[in-house]
Every structure is written in C-alpha cells, then in structure tokens.
Amino acid sequence: MRGTYKAGILAEKIYTARKSMKITQEVLAEKLGITPQSVSRWENGQSRPDVDMLPRIAAFFGVTIDALFGYQAENLKIANYEEKHKKITPQWTFATSQLAREVLGFMPPIGQKNILEIGCGDGQEAVFFARNGYVVSALGASEVSITKGKALAEEIGVDVNFFRADILNYKIEKNFDVIYSSGVMQYVPPKDRPRVFKMLQSQTKVGGLNALSVFVDKSFIELSPYWEKNEYLYNSAELFSYYGRDWKFEMMQEIYFRNDGEEKPHDHCVDIMIARKISE
Ligand SMILES: C[S@@+](CC[C@H](N)C(=O)[O-])C[C@H]1O[C@@H](n2cnc3c(N)ncnc32)[C@H](O)[C@@H]1O
Structure with a gap:
C-alpha cells in the first residue's frame, strides 16, 4: 500500500460518499443493517466501523477499501479526472x-x-x-x-x-x-x-x-x-x-x-x- 494515511479521512470519505449519493444517514444505516447513530458517530469521527464492515461500506459506495482510507492504488493513478x-x-x-x-x-x-x-x-x-x-x-x-x-x-x-x-x-x-x-x-x-x-x-x-x-x-x-x-x-x-x-x-x-x-x-x-x- 502506498500513500499517507490522514487522521479523520475515513470519516470524511464516508460523509462525502453518502452526500454525493444524496442519501441520509438513516438510509445508509438501513442499507448496512446498523443504526443511524453508528453512521453519525463514524462521520463525526467519534468511532470507526468494525473491520468486517469495511468491505460492505466500500462495496456500497463502489470504491476500494484503500480509497476509504485515502490511499490511491498506484496503477489507478490514471487521470486527474476526479475534479x-x-x-x-x-x-x-x-x-x-x-x-x-x-x-x-x-x-x-x-x-x-x-x-x-x-x-x-x-x-x-x-x-x-x-x-x-x-x-x-x-x-x-x-x-x-x-x-x-x-x-x-x-x-x-x-x-x-x-x-x-x-x-x-x-x-x-x-x-x-x-x-x-x-x-x-x-x-x-x-x-x-x-x-x-x-x-x-x-x-x-x-x-x-x-x-x-x-x-x-x-x-x-x-x-x-x-x-x-x-x-x-x-x-x-x-x-x-x-x-x-x-x-x-x-x-x-x-x-x-x-x-x-x-x-x-x-x-x-x-x-x-x-x-x-x-x-x-
Ligand atoms: C471526456 S470523459 C467522457 C465520459 C463519458 N464517456 C461521456 O461521454 O460523458 C473521459 C472519461 O474517460 C475516463 N478515463 C480516463 N482514463 C481512463 C482509462 N485509462 N481507462 C478508463 N477510463 C478512463 C475518465 O474517467 C472520464 O470519465
């Protein structure tokens, strides 16, 4: 794995991915089978998802687990297209x-x-x-x-x-x-x-x-x-x-x-x- 992990990035990634999908914390919680309070705590950095929850979150947002943590796989540095x-x-x-x-x-x-x-x-x-x-x-x-x-x-x-x-x-x-x-x-x-x-x-x-x-x-x-x-x-x-x-x-x-x-x-x-x- 390459890149530098930044504290709080997971919280930010979950928040922005949810916002870009235009869904509420309640909807995300329902899709993942957890409580809306858990989503809220992840997003404000009070707690982190369990390890076995990470693949489900990544799959739901259509991203890799690396990406949730702010790592960019080297072979996917393709184009500056994100912006x-x-x-x-x-x-x-x-x-x-x-x-x-x-x-x-x-x-x-x-x-x-x-x-x-x-x-x-x-x-x-x-x-x-x-x-x-x-x-x-x-x-x-x-x-x-x-x-x-x-x-x-x-x-x-x-x-x-x-x-x-x-x-x-x-x-x-x-x-x-x-x-x-x-x-x-x-x-x-x-x-x-x-x-x-x-x-x-x-x-x-x-x-x-x-x-x-x-x-x-x-x-x-x-x-x-x-x-x-x-x-x-x-x-x-x-x-x-x-x-x-x-x-x-x-x-x-x-x-x-x-x-x-x-x-x-x-x-x-x-x-x-x-x-x-x-x-x-
Ligand atoms: C001009 S946009 C066209 C997007 C879409 N086909 C359209 O017509 O609206 C170029 C697209 O190519 C994608 N792209 C850039 N490099 C790529 C690569 N190596 N493999 C696959 N897609 C790539 C970009 O992410 C972007 O979505």
Missing part, C-alpha cells in the same frame, strides 16, 4: 448521447443484448442503455464517476454493473453485442492503440457493434485548455483505420462543436463511428 467529474459539461453530454441514441437503431435491445461501456463518465449513457433494455457493464477510471453512476442507476431504478478499471491494463473477458466508448480513447497512447482496438474487436460478437467517438487533431482547432499530459489526439480518420475488412461501417462522421459549459470555452473535432463485425 472534473464533480462538474458536468452539457454540450459534451449532448454530443455523446447522440452516439448512444444511434446504437439503439443499429442494435435494438431485443433479447438480452449486452453492452460494455469504456470510460462511463457520470454514468448517463450506461443508465440510458439500461433503461432501454440492454444488460450494461460500465467501466470507469475514476471513483467519483463510479459513485455517481451507481447513484444515478439507483435513482432511475435500473441495474448497471459499474466497476473501476483502467482500459490500458484491463482485459475484457466476455464477448459483447456492443462495445461503446465516447471521448475516452484519447487516454490510450498511439503505441497502445493497435493492441487495445484489437481487444475491443476480438471481444465483440459477430454481428455486434463498436460505437466509438474520439477527439481529433485539426490545424484550425486549438487544443482544449483542459487537455492533460496523458491525453493524445487522434489523426483525422485514424479511428476508422483500425477497422478492417471484417467490419462494416454503419456510420462514420466527423463533427465539430463548441464546449462553452466550462470556464474556458473551447472547440472540438470528434470522429464518430459505428462499425459492425461481420465475421471473425
């Missing part, structure tokens, strides 16, 4: 949900169609898919995003298997009808892209879809002031080039939009694609 997830950017959400809506047309949720979302943000798309009848797994790099996603799914009353993972280290084990990812693949450095796209493709069922959007480099668009060191733009049409003769493009598009939902408005170019696997 960003506390805000929402309506323009981006709009652009990305367009792609999600397109998926409905190309892979209607008839039968038990399963979707894997990579980089689930605040969970809106994962919940959207679940509401429309898909069986949804959604991975996110950020604890905040997973917590928000779970809270949203609970609020809307749908099941989504949200879990924390880094797409650079994660091995997709199951096969999916749809692998969906919007605005996330820029975290995959160019050298890793052939491997990661190959994994997405091999874990897609024949007849299934990859629905993806990526940020694209254009000489006439300035880099976003929020761009991080571990984000790498795609060349124009590069995304399409990973999809070869076994894949049929159902939709390919390059779109431009302005994100003025943040303090410093900025422009983006995004390549969007829905491709169907025709054969192995």
Whole structure:
C-alpha cells in the first residue's frame, strides 16, 4: 500500500460518499443493517466501523477499501479526472448521447443484448442503455464517476454493473453485442492503440457493434485548455483505420462543436463511428 494515511479521512470519505449519493444517514444505516447513530458517530469521527464492515461500506459506495482510507492504488493513478467529474459539461453530454441514441437503431435491445461501456463518465449513457433494455457493464477510471453512476442507476431504478478499471491494463473477458466508448480513447497512447482496438474487436460478437467517438487533431482547432499530459489526439480518420475488412461501417462522421459549459470555452473535432463485425 502506498500513500499517507490522514487522521479523520475515513470519516470524511464516508460523509462525502453518502452526500454525493444524496442519501441520509438513516438510509445508509438501513442499507448496512446498523443504526443511524453508528453512521453519525463514524462521520463525526467519534468511532470507526468494525473491520468486517469495511468491505460492505466500500462495496456500497463502489470504491476500494484503500480509497476509504485515502490511499490511491498506484496503477489507478490514471487521470486527474476526479475534479472534473464533480462538474458536468452539457454540450459534451449532448454530443455523446447522440452516439448512444444511434446504437439503439443499429442494435435494438431485443433479447438480452449486452453492452460494455469504456470510460462511463457520470454514468448517463450506461443508465440510458439500461433503461432501454440492454444488460450494461460500465467501466470507469475514476471513483467519483463510479459513485455517481451507481447513484444515478439507483435513482432511475435500473441495474448497471459499474466497476473501476483502467482500459490500458484491463482485459475484457466476455464477448459483447456492443462495445461503446465516447471521448475516452484519447487516454490510450498511439503505441497502445493497435493492441487495445484489437481487444475491443476480438471481444465483440459477430454481428455486434463498436460505437466509438474520439477527439481529433485539426490545424484550425486549438487544443482544449483542459487537455492533460496523458491525453493524445487522434489523426483525422485514424479511428476508422483500425477497422478492417471484417467490419462494416454503419456510420462514420466527423463533427465539430463548441464546449462553452466550462470556464474556458473551447472547440472540438470528434470522429464518430459505428462499425459492425461481420465475421471473425
Ligand atoms: C471526456 S470523459 C467522457 C465520459 C463519458 N464517456 C461521456 O461521454 O460523458 C473521459 C472519461 O474517460 C475516463 N478515463 C480516463 N482514463 C481512463 C482509462 N485509462 N481507462 C478508463 N477510463 C478512463 C475518465 O474517467 C472520464 O470519465
């Protein structure tokens, strides 16, 4: 384990996780099978949960036990996204949900169609898919995003298997009808892209879809002031080039939009694609 334990951090983590889920001490107590007084004592630092209660608290909030104590596992130091997830950017959400809506047309949720979302943000798309009848797994790099996603799914009353993972280290084990990812693949450095796209493709069922959007480099668009060191733009049409003769493009598009939902408005170019696997 790495990092420095700070006194009182457990109390603070329980308090903030509960608040971000917008639930009362009474509700948390009921979910954990304890009294509201115990929750109150944990949150004001008068006492600590029993050791055997920790996995239940961590599972309830969708975080690791390390995270409850303020430790960050080294391999999950992925992106400085924790802060960003506390805000929402309506323009981006709009652009990305367009792609999600397109998926409905190309892979209607008839039968038990399963979707894997990579980089689930605040969970809106994962919940959207679940509401429309898909069986949804959604991975996110950020604890905040997973917590928000779970809270949203609970609020809307749908099941989504949200879990924390880094797409650079994660091995997709199951096969999916749809692998969906919007605005996330820029975290995959160019050298890793052939491997990661190959994994997405091999874990897609024949007849299934990859629905993806990526940020694209254009000489006439300035880099976003929020761009991080571990984000790498795609060349124009590069995304399409990973999809070869076994894949049929159902939709390919390059779109431009302005994100003025943040303090410093900025422009983006995004390549969007829905491709169907025709054969192995
Ligand atoms: C621009 S946001 C897009 C979020 C969401 N897909 C949407 O469209 O609203 C980028 C997302 O990628 C996630 N992310 C960053 N690095 C990642 C990684 N290595 N593995 C998985 N997700 C990652 C971030 O946590 C963030 O949720």
